[in-house]
Amino acid sequence: MNVQQNYDTIKTELDTSIKKAGISTQPNVIAVTKYVTIDRANEAYDAGLRHFGENRVEGFLAKQNALPDDAVFHFIGTLQTRKVKEVINQVEYFHALDRLKLAKEIQKRAEHKVKCFIQVNVSEEESKQGITINEINDFIEAIKEYDNIEVVGLMTMAPLTGDVDYIRQLFNTLKEKQSEIQALNLSYAPCTELSMGMSNDYQLAAEAGASFVRIGTKLVGKEE
Ligand SMILES: *Cc1c(COP(=O)(O)O)cnc(C)c1O
Numbered sequence: 001m002n003v004q005q006n007y008d009t010i011k012t013e014l015d016t017s018i019k020k021a022g023i024s025t026q027p028n029v030i031a032v033t034k035y036v037t038i039d040r041a042n043e044a045y046d047a048g049l050r051h052f053g054e055n056r057v058e059g060f061l062a063k064q065n066a067l068p069d070d071a072v073f074h075f076i077g078t079l080q081t082r083k084v085k086e087v088i089n090q091v092e093y094f095h096a097l098d099r100l101k102l103a104k105e106i107q108k109r110a111e112h113k114v115k116c117f118i119q120v121n122v123s124e125e126e127s128k129q130g131i132t133i134n135e136i137n138d139f140i141e142a143i144k145e146y147d148n149i150e151v152v153g154l155m156t157m158a159p160l161t162g163d164v165d166y167i168r169q170l171f172n173t174l175k176e177k178q179s180e181i182q183a184l185n186l187s188y189a190p191c192t193e194l195s196m197g198m199s200n201d202y203q204l205a206a207e208a209g210a211s212f213v214r215i216g217t218k219l220v221g222k223e224e
Helices: 003-021 038-046 057-066 081-090 100-109 133-142 164-182 202-208
Strands: 028-032 051-054 072-075 093-097 114-119 149-155 193-195 212-215
Touching (some): 003 028, 003 202, 038 057, 081 100, 093 149, 114 133, 133 164, 164 202, 193 212, 202 212
Parallel strands (some): 028 051, 072 093, 093 114, 114 149, 149 193
16 A cells, blocks of 8 residues: 555546546545544655545544644544534534534534535435435525535535446536536535545546545555
8 A cells, every 4th residue: 555656546547537528627635534544644644635534523633633734624424413512623624514403503613614515415315414406405595694604515425336327427416506506606605616536436526527536445545
């Protein structure tokens, strides 16, 4: 496992994907370090990565304490409402806003504006977190008064399937929705960002216009 080599390969692949799609800038790569040690996270930092993603409060705080100050920390997993207060003021980007109860708790506990992605279940699988595409507008309207929340974009996780056309279709659907909301020019929901693509599908996500891809296994590996 050599993080530098993995990162170089991923950047080359992302470059191919965006060129294919006629897109001029590469998505930001979030190193998802939830499966690995602090040492491995530091290795990713030394390889040039500055965005880090964790999905548990303990792991999040441990990695954040250990890494240099210019590392940007993303909370990417489901967050129980009762745990919001433990972590929300350390979070730069929160990728899993999926219910009003959670929005309310963030509003109450945050001491600054938190950049949030609304998590969307585009495929509408029973097992997946997130609101549906059709619920997004009402959800955004409902959190309008919550001035500690800025809706910076939409986030999704594609299902684990080899059906490339289907994944492409899901990513394109979310891209369209993100552009539609961005065009509304809402001050509290600029919605300029799109968080999608993981180890199995980051190239497809980049082609569809992702601005953040979240890569764990293929970048920093998976320990345990
Ligand atoms: C774990 C995780 C990832 C990274 O998964 P890999 O398949 O290891 O790249 C990305 N996004 C979320 C929300 C995750 O929980």
